Every structure is written in C-alpha cells, then in structure tokens.
Amino acid sequence: MSRSSRGRQRRGARRGGRERVAARGDSLVGAEFEVEVGDVAHGGFCVARHEGRVLFVRHALPGERVVARVTDGGTTSRFLRADAVQVRDASPQRREAPCPFAGPGACGGCDWQHTSAAFGRELKTRVVREQLRRLAGLEWDGAVEAVPGDVNGLRWRTRVEFSVATDRWLGLRKHRSHDVVPVDDCLIAVPEIAATGLLQEPAEPGVTGVDVAVAADREVVAVDLPVRDAGVPDVVERVGPPGEHARDFRVSARGFWQVHPGAAATFVGAALDGLEPRTGERALDLYAGVGVFTAFLADAVGPAGRVLGLEGDSRAVRDGGPNIGGLGQATLQRADIGTGDWMIPVDEMLDRVDLVVLDPPRSGAGRAVVRDVLTRGPRRAAYIACDPAALARDLAYAAECGYELVSLRAFDAFPMTHHVECVAIIEPSGAAAQ
Missing domain, CATH: 2.40.50.140 (Nucleic acid-binding proteins)
Incomplete structure (x- = not known):
C-alpha cells in the first residue's frame, strides 16, 4: 500500500443565521x-x-x-x-x-x-418515475437495473474518504452532520479497504482524513489529508463494455472515478447502444472528465470521425491526455461549460455535431447548456444523470428545443444508498417516424 497526501478541500459554508432560525420557530x-x-x-x-x-x-x-x-x-x-x-x-x-x-x-x-x-x-424505480412525471410530464415504465460487481448490494465501493473522529480514529460522518462515527469496516466498501489496517489504528497527528482508492488491478492507495506534498499518485482503471475491447484509464487517486466497479462499463455500453454511432460522425462529449466517453466515441466513429471532449477540471484534462493517446480523431480540452464562450471550440473544431454525450454534475446541465448544445442539431444525445430530478428538469428543457426522450435506463450503481444513475437518449421529435 502506498501513501501520499493532498491539500485540504474547502468545506461549504454552513447554512443558518438568525433569520433562518426565526423562520423555523421553536x-x-x-x-x-x-x-x-x-x-x-x-x-x-x-x-x-x-x-x-x-x-x-x-x-x-x-x-x-x-x-x-x-x-x-x-x-x-x-x-x-x-x-x-x-x-x-x-x-x-x-x-x-x-x-x-x-x-x-x-x-x-x-x-x-x-x-x-x-x-x-x-x-x-418509484423515485425516478415520480421525478420524471412531476418535473418533465413523462411516463416511464422501466425499472432500476442492478450493476454487476457487488455482492447483494455490498462490497462494491472502491473509493472511500474517511474522516477523523475526536479520538483520532477514522470513521464516517453522520447524516447531515460533521460528527464522525468511528468504524472498523464499511460493508459497502471492497474488502481491500478495511484490509489496509487503517481502521484499526488511530490517525497520525495532523491528519484530518484519509482517502483510500482501490484500482482495477487491486492496488490500494491511501492519501492523507491535508496534503503536505505534491505527490498524489495515479491509479489505472479499466473499462470494458460488453462487446468492446477494454481500455485502461489513468486517473489521480483523488480524482473523480465511478466507485462501483461495474459502473463505468455499464454507462458507456448504455450510451453507445442508445447513440448508435456511425463511422465518420462528429461527437461532442461534455463534462468529459478523464476522457472515458471521448475515447469510446472515438473508437466508434473511427479515424474519419471527430470527437471533442470538454471538461472544466484542469487536473482531469491533464490526466485524460494520455487516455486518448493514439486516437488522432479525439481531442480533450479544458472549458468552463455553461459560462463565457465555451461553445467557441465546438464551432472551431467540429464542422457539425451529430452526437452528444452530457455527463453533468449532480445539479444538471441547465437550460442554457441544453439549449446551446441542441441548437447544433445533433441526431441523438445521451444524458448521463446522477440525480433524477436534475435529469427531469433538463429533459423538459430539451423538449422546449424540440427533442424527445427515446429511451431511459436506470442503474443501481450505489446500492444501499438513495443514489441512482440514469442514461437517457433523446433525439429530435418525430425523428423515429422519418
């Protein structure tokens, strides 16, 4: 097991104050x-x-x-x-x-x-149906699907950030609280995390947390917080959708990666199945991260095609450069999506937009991004959502632009929690009948 460290992340400001307390009464x-x-x-x-x-x-x-x-x-x-x-x-x-x-x-x-x-x-399933009905006026008769790689909902999480309790033992926070509950195991985490021994001994003085990642090859990396040096190691993750060759992706041990071992391959497979990419097409991958969808789209459209991935996090873009190496038809570039002139590189690098992948943060893409993307007239777009309410709102914005939902699959990539991941496919209204 290797260890390094990384700087303290800024905590969000607490809500509250006299006005809020007064509004709540006794x-x-x-x-x-x-x-x-x-x-x-x-x-x-x-x-x-x-x-x-x-x-x-x-x-x-x-x-x-x-x-x-x-x-x-x-x-x-x-x-x-x-x-x-x-x-x-x-x-x-x-x-x-x-x-x-x-x-x-x-x-x-x-x-x-x-x-x-x-x-x-x-x-x-009930939650996804209710959010789509209430916020987008859509009826969905599907069901949330299991993702391969867990054990009856347990032993799937490959990345866990532990906090330090007052007695210096590592643990996890209570719901909506900064209080820490010391633990000697986490049953939704893969066994390699508890096997490090980190949960059986108090944290060293000055350590405020430990982020543990288990890579595809089962290498375990523990990162002390706050970071006191620049060395946060990379790990190699593997994605192999059904019917496609596997690809390795290098990502920081503190970078974003799907924590369920079957999630990335499942989402890529669902998106590509829905998009049905064709040789020579132009594709736009928004919120591209370290280039997972960018790389698989590039494989699908071939050397005659073109794929542009845009991502706001500089570290993810640096990590993603080698991940698309050898794919001359693919570019991964930093852009603050939704602010400023973020669509300029799209117009400069793509003569048209045939396909789109949207994989926004939990808050969703929002009306402006949905509008800007769909006015380019893609024949299909895949929306990967980690929040069904945000997805429903953005599907309603897509309907304003003349796009309709073709299919939606939902996945239990976070068993035992309320989180659910959806892959929605949209296309211009009436396109299927043409």
Whole structure:
C-alpha cells in the first residue's frame, strides 16, 4: 500500500443565521411522533404526516407505522426531518441492517441498509418515475437495473474518504452532520479497504482524513489529508463494455472515478447502444472528465470521425491526455461549460455535431447548456444523470428545443444508498417516424 497526501478541500459554508432560525420557530428537534409512513421520496426518505405537517423520515419503509424522532425543523417549518427510532408495524421488506454502524444517529453513508438490495431498486424505480412525471410530464415504465460487481448490494465501493473522529480514529460522518462515527469496516466498501489496517489504528497527528482508492488491478492507495506534498499518485482503471475491447484509464487517486466497479462499463455500453454511432460522425462529449466517453466515441466513429471532449477540471484534462493517446480523431480540452464562450471550440473544431454525450454534475446541465448544445442539431444525445430530478428538469428543457426522450435506463450503481444513475437518449421529435 502506498501513501501520499493532498491539500485540504474547502468545506461549504454552513447554512443558518438568525433569520433562518426565526423562520423555523421553536425547535422541535427531539420531539417524537407516531406516524403512518407513506411512499418513498427523493433523497432516502419516506413521507409521513402529523397534524398536517410533512415529515421526511429516514430508516423507515413505505406502509410502516413508526415512532419518528425529529432531527431538524421547528414549529413554523414547512416540513420536518426525522428518524424512525421505533418500528411499531414493520414492512415485510424490512430486515436487520447487516452493518452495525447503520441506523438512526449512526453513519449517514447508507439510506436503505434496513431492506434488501432488490427492494432498494424498487424504491429507486418509484423515485425516478415520480421525478420524471412531476418535473418533465413523462411516463416511464422501466425499472432500476442492478450493476454487476457487488455482492447483494455490498462490497462494491472502491473509493472511500474517511474522516477523523475526536479520538483520532477514522470513521464516517453522520447524516447531515460533521460528527464522525468511528468504524472498523464499511460493508459497502471492497474488502481491500478495511484490509489496509487503517481502521484499526488511530490517525497520525495532523491528519484530518484519509482517502483510500482501490484500482482495477487491486492496488490500494491511501492519501492523507491535508496534503503536505505534491505527490498524489495515479491509479489505472479499466473499462470494458460488453462487446468492446477494454481500455485502461489513468486517473489521480483523488480524482473523480465511478466507485462501483461495474459502473463505468455499464454507462458507456448504455450510451453507445442508445447513440448508435456511425463511422465518420462528429461527437461532442461534455463534462468529459478523464476522457472515458471521448475515447469510446472515438473508437466508434473511427479515424474519419471527430470527437471533442470538454471538461472544466484542469487536473482531469491533464490526466485524460494520455487516455486518448493514439486516437488522432479525439481531442480533450479544458472549458468552463455553461459560462463565457465555451461553445467557441465546438464551432472551431467540429464542422457539425451529430452526437452528444452530457455527463453533468449532480445539479444538471441547465437550460442554457441544453439549449446551446441542441441548437447544433445533433441526431441523438445521451444524458448521463446522477440525480433524477436534475435529469427531469433538463429533459423538459430539451423538449422546449424540440427533442424527445427515446429511451431511459436506470442503474443501481450505489446500492444501499438513495443514489441512482440514469442514461437517457433523446433525439429530435418525430425523428423515429422519418
């Protein structure tokens, strides 16, 4: 195992202040209400109501009767957050959480340890359907699919950032909190992470966290935080979609990479299947990261084609340069997508845009980016989304531009959590009938 370090990341500013506290009225934190639990909501909660007020309840399942303890909110809040601390009438889908650190007041990393991975996918399916219906007016009859590489929803996470508790032991944060729960294992992490021994000894003085990555070849890299030198090692990840040759991608141990071992290949395969690239086509890859979609698109369109990948993170662009080496038809370039003149290189380097891949951050691409891209008239676009609400909003913007949803697949790339990944394919309205 190798170790290095990297600089402290800036934490987001805390919300709060006198105006916000006043708007919440008297605190209800700690109050307990017995409630009937309704359907699942986006974010790992189920919806309940008490005396006309909505409660978003964690650690519950639809149809249960529970005692919900308020964790956030006051007498004038529009809604309350709560944990199910007692289960009076349990769902038949409930199980005892396999992880001893899951549950109310404990580690906040998992949302659905108290049910099976299969039922967790059913809950996520309901969320995707509801978000598409509510925000985009779309009906979806699909279902969230399992991703190969986990063990019944466990032992899949290849990258974990641990924080340091007050007693110097490493652990994971509570839900919506900076408090750290010391752990001696993480059941959704691959076994190699606990096998480092880092969780069996206190952190060294001055260390505020440790980021651990397990590469495709099972090499383990641990990065102490904050970084005190410039040496953050790279690791090699492998992507091999079904029916395609595998490709290796070099990425920083602190850089972005899909943490489920089957995710990258699954998403690439779904996107290419939906786009159906043709030899000689021009493709635009937005939010390209280290060039995964750029490289596979370049393979698909061949030497007569052209692919331009745009990414805002300079380190990712540097990492991605070697990843597209040997693909003369591919370019990976830095651009602040959505701000300034980011479309200038598109017009300079592509004489037309036949295909688009959009893989934006959780907040989505937004109306302006969707409009700017679709006004170039691509015959198809693949949208990879890690948030179904953002996806639904952007699909509504695409409809404003005359594009319609052709297909949508959803994947359980983060089992035991509320997160779900979607791959949507859109094309000009009526194109299929032409």
